[in-house]
Amino acid sequence: MDFPIDLSTFTPLKFDLNQPELSEANRKTLEENIQLVRDAVIFFTALANVKGLGGHTGGAYDIVPEMLIVDAFMKGSDSIHPVYFDEAGHRVAIQYLMAVLNGYKPAESLLHYREFDHGFYGHPERDEENGVFFSSGRLGHLWSYVNGVAEADKSKTVVMFGSDGSQMEGDDAEAARYAVARQLKVKLFIDDNDVTISGHPTEYMHGYDVVKTLEGHGLSVSFGEGEDLAGLYRRIQQTLISGGPAAVVSRRLMAPEVEGIEGSPKGHDVIAVDLALKYLKAKGCDAAVKALESVKVEKTKASYLGSTKEMAKVRDDFGRVVCEILDTMETPEEKVLVVDSDLEGSCGLHHIGKAFPQCYVHGGIMERNNFSVAAGFGSEKGRVGIFGTFAAFIEMVISEITMARLNDANVIAHFSHSGIDDMADNTCHFGINNFFTDNGLAEGDNTRLYFPADVGQLRAILKRVFTDEGLRFIFSTRSATPSLLDADGQHLYSDGYTFEPGKDEIVREGKDGYVVSYGEMVYRCLDAVEQLRADGHDIGLINKPTLNVIDEEMLKKVGSSPFTLVVESQNTKTGLASRYGTWLLEHGLAPKYASMGTSKPGRGGIAEQLPWQGLAVEDIKKKILALKG
16 A cells, blocks of 8 residues: 555755744745645554554644744754654654654555554654654653753754643653753743643643743743744744743644544544544545545454453453442542542543542642552551552652552552553553562561452452552553453352462463463463363463462472473563572472563564564463473
């Protein structure tokens, strides 16, 4: 398929930094360029949606005017560092499109946005050969990095594109103070569209104001309408020639003039295909419409031996189960506080917000604060703070976890998107260092890490540990999982199942050796084990839902068998396997030992992530047979 929008009609512009007003000729060309680029963004992000790859449309669509104006100033002057740094990683579509317009990639490459092994990941990952010059994706992390770039060449102006959501992060406050103190020539271009994933900041975060915040740190700030090209040009030109750090804050509705997502959190995510078709038809992009309508994706539903065909999302059921628990309390708001970090639907917390708004806080994009708020609420016996975010962001709250532990806080932290399964956002969003949460001193530590294998086990775990004291971390995956079945074909974790913290569980007995796993890898291991058992290999499988506690009895059982294989999607450097082998040796047990986990950067895609790491069912079978000999 050829790219159905003719990007060769894009007319590169060069602006003189000394030109204070946008000429009429340049304005007309700029308008045409903006429309072309926005049409292209709508098309290829919608195409990814057709393929089931997801993506994000509105943010990239929003900032096209300021991106193209800044690009023209870059091309007109060598005084500007030629990189479009962007702290909002979900706007990556515009980075890829600019790479195409700047000649690094052919237009047809955009047809593979977010596909496996095409380099178009859900967040920017540095790949200079292909026109991407920085990595980002964890909000609030880039400005300080950009400050360092500015320190390295004080003669150049360095630009960074930001957003009202990104600027919520506390890291940006530190970066702002540093930039002002050092009078760095860092210029911010911030899309203030009043939309984040879970809502509108003006509604859930009263008092937050991007302009006042930046001015309070000492930056010069120019504020205006983002769709007013003449005014936007003027504000950008004045900011680029000014001394020291400064910001251009542009107000606009999310995805302006895109029916169905304009001004809505729906615009943050990928545009619905029907809405994209409606937009493209109205713009006369007939070839793009035909291309979208012609793509047919064959959906293949995999099945796994030992598990149900039906799939369910543990991350979503987390909120449902908490609601069931709150339902049993007379005044739940006195005992439970749920603090969301703008990922409510991703962590299942939206169910709690709807059913128990008196217990619920839209905490915004401020993980460090929100975890500590949950800890402070749960600092007295009988109260618990609940916190939720992605597992990748564990690395952002390690210090807060330590302080919560020192304060004897009672916290249930749900980290969804653990592992790498279905992770089109790619390496920066891999949740592979979950064991970082288990960083307390061993003596008297009641920190517990739980990773249920399916929704039935999640239900049992959460109801059993809800009133326990200390820090309880519950992990789930982005992807749905089937329910495990016992040897008789019945649900392993049905209503009759009782979870016992610290105990490993036998999924299948075996004499030839044992596989030890947890979470979303258990059903894959079970498929491999069942296939091998059908071929006469008596392989056992252990589910270890409590990750950081030694089950002495089960360890001896596994360690006394011919081999032990630990299979997980966590980091091979920090996961269970790095501990389990030590536990075996400390207990005088020495079976043949091997492990499988995540060891390579991602390559995009959805279902391809696990096989790319060598964690497909066939890979597990091969490893088992190699150990068995």
